[in-house]
Amino acid sequence: MGITFTNELPNGIKRGYDYDTGEKMISIPDNGEFLITSRKKVNAYKDLIKNSREQPSYTCSNMDSIKEVIRTLEEKHCGYLLYLQCFMDFGGLLIKGSKYKDPMNKNDIQKVLGLGRTTFSYFFNTMIKNDIIHLEGEHFRVNAKYHWKGDSNVTNLIRSYTTTLKELYKSVNAKDLGFIYKLLPYVHKETNFLCENPIEKNPLLIRPLNKKNIARIVGVDEKTVYRKLLKLKLSDMYVFGEVSKGGVNNAYMINPFIFYRKGGKPDKTLKTIFLFNPQK
Helix, strand or coil, rough: CCCEEEEEEECCCCCEEECCCCCCEECCCCCCECCCHHHHHHHHHHHHHHHHEEEEEEEEEEEEHHHHHHHHHHHHHHHHHHHHHHECCCCCEEECCCCCCCCHHHHHHHHCCCCCCCHHHEEEEEEHCCCCCEEEEEEEEEECCEEEEECCCCCEEEEEEEHHHHHHHHHHHHHCCCHHHHHHEECCCCEEEEECCCCCCCCHHHCCCCCCHHHHHHHCHHHHHHHHHHCCCCCCCCEEEEEECCCCCCCEEEEEEEEEEECCCHHHHHHHHCCCCCCC
16 A cells, blocks of 8 residues: 555644555655654754744854864863854854843853853863953953854854754763864765865765774774764754764764754755664
8 A cells, every 4th residue: 555644744744654564654844755753853853944944043163263272172161162152143242142132241151051160260261361252341252263153255164053052052061062063173065974074075085084083083082982973962863973884984974953064954865864763
């Protein structure tokens, strides 16, 4: 009998049933085929669609310049900085939120990060000392050399989506977020692969990073790298996707619903990779 539609959910998502296999299935818009997936992923996708219709908010990072930040900061400080981008206005000023655009003071920033006084003071003094965040009276502005919000002529940039990044901060610790930050300069523009040459246009010449390469970049052992690559999640979606070719020197991709280099929305192949539910 094949696949039969049972009903249509909001945002064009359809529920189906495969009478040949007995499997319940979900059709993702623009994907062109059914996927066996979980309700959590369907709901997460619906939220992403809703947010995209409400003008998705994102900030940008200069992939070349943030290498200076990575060399200077501790890993967890990179994580705090990545999260603070969610609170920038179009001039880089740290504000309380999209609805309440009042500038933040130090107490506001400490509260947003959820840090104790000593930990916050160490982090914030490091930001000021290294000119990553500027002090302007009682208010603070992120250095646009590294991070900004809005259009730019910078070629090597990567977008961080505010809604999903805020959710990620709730799901992982600051060191995990810092681990991700250290890999942003290596995201390939066309594919979201982590690679040594992220501006390479010829697919045959792209040099993907394996876990040994990543361990060298972030400065931890391969076992720790592999654990993070396989375990870091946002709701029911993974932050990284593993691509295997013959089971040797696996390559990795980063979730385009959180970080994406191209303008517009991720293509259907990238969506599928991070939304589908692997079968056991």
